Amino acid sequence: MDHSHSHALFARAQALIPGGVNSPVRAFKSVGGEPFFAARAQGAYLYDVDGNRYVDYVGSWGPMIAGHAHPQVLAAVEKTMHDGLSFGVPNALEVTMAETITRLVPSCEMVRMVNSGTEATLSAIRVARGATGRSRIVKFEGCYHGHGDSFLVKAGSGVMTLGLPNSPGVPSALADLTLTLPYNDFDAATRLFDEVGGEIAGVIVEPIVGNANCILPRAGYLQHLRELCTQHRALLIFDEVMTGFRVAPGGAQQLYGVTPDLSTFGKIIGGGMPVGAYGGRRDLMAQVAPSGPIYQAGTLSGNPVAMAAGLATLELIQAPGFHADLERRTHALCDGLEAAAREAGIAFTTTRAPGMFGLYFREAPVETFEDAKASDAARFNRFFHAMLERGVYLAPSAFEAGFVSSAHGEAEIAATLAAAREAFAAVRA
Incomplete structure (x- = not known):
């Protein structure tokens, strides 16, 4: 070649x-x-x-x-772009997207659009910390949740690919608030919660690990995490940026029958355009500004062209x-x-x-x-x-x-x- x-x-x-x-x-x-x-x-x-x-x-x-x-996606983008690329005020397609996500993913009673998967995971962690009043989060070795400071501790994907076990520029004080567990290890998760469960705001996990190649959960493992979080009043966050709408119409949580408190999405809901979203229980999402005190904002969030591409893609996968x-x-x-x-x-x-x-x-x-x-x-x-x-x-x-x-x-x-x-x-x- x-x-x-x-x-x-x-x-x-x-x-x-x-x-x-x-x-x-x-x-x-x-x-x-x-x-x-x-x-x-x-x-x-x-x-x-x-x-x-x-x-x-x-x-x-x-x-x-x-x-x-795909012709259907391109047609939706072309139709929408002639009306303008960005408004800075609400548009109808944002509402339709929220209706579609909450219908396909019942655990998401409310949803907020953002511009990337990284932005979605950062925001979900902020909600977990704000809603619980706790500071510590738990992630899993080999799981990658974007390049936010809290996540670049024993991350997978590009971090592992480049041989960077941790990333310079992440303050040690913040890294110390991130606890890591081996994925698919029941006993390790139980021990950690027995030791510090009362300090954990949330557990964030790729339900299917897609950033250490592709690792499936052992039978009952996601259910075990759900039980631990419920017992210790921590929030379970599914990072479905990769698996959302791909492995099932309702994502991995539908495939495995587990209900998280919060979920993050990206990729498919933009149909190739930059997009992300996070959502979950109404009582948690109602704490996000302007309806609550947990602040998060984005100039291009809910961009009409991205919404059009994503909605067209979501229509295709519901066939x-x-x-x-x-x-x-x-x-x-x-x-x-x-x-x-x-x-x-x-x-x-x-x-x-x-x-x-x-x-x-x-x-x-x-x-x-x-x-x-x-x-x-x-x-x-x-x-x-x-x-x-x-x-x-x-x-x-x-x-x-x-x-x-x-x-x-x-x-x-x-x-x-x-x-x-x-x-x-x-x-x-």
């Missing part, structure tokens, strides 16, 4: 943008090499500035559940059988990858939920962050490049989940598996 135009753009970008990218994992630093620069996208495909085409399993890191440039079909496609991909690895004699396993998956170069199942870290990341990096050269774009990190969209049909999955058989053979040595 020719990458000369991408190479030239990357050289220009590195002189002016930290690392040449506006989000760290895009730099390909952990997998080696240089990133390609996108020119356009359509359906299940990305096209770079050199004219190369890739079957895309990143999907803009999750929003493109119906594929890129009968949408998520069941997405799950079938995900299983077909993962089963095919595992079969190809077996043929090549390579230790390899997958994890999967509807519309998302994880790839691990190891034989044993992956249920914890330690399991994920024990995977052969060096072999993943070689596999990543082997797939990229064969026209398949996976997340450029051994610690990021992949995504399947409704645009990934039989032809795209077959092409991916054909590329994988060659790629596994290439990395066997």
